Amino acid sequence: MSVKTLIDQTFSYSRTNADLKDLYMSDMKDFIAIDALLDSKNFESASKLVDEMDTEPREQICMAIAEEYGNDFLVNNFGYEVA
DSSP states (O other), rough: HHHHHHHHHHHHHHHGGGGGGHHHHHHHHHHHHHHHHHHTTOOOOHHHHHSSHHHHHHHHHHHHHHHHHHHHHHHHHOOOOOO
């Protein structure tokens, strides 16, 4: 799944689950910010934002980055690895 697909999916979840809407919207805003930083090649700032995320959304964004950019890119720029 690409980062943009993850953003779309998270938005859909926010619309179907009223109890967790604020949580999903917060995660989606982080995903959008990371996507913008990736597009502008500001990998250090993107990595810092990923580091500050809760475990589940961090894992989701890392899996999306690894799929879109490759696991080596994720390891070299973010310090995370997807098995």
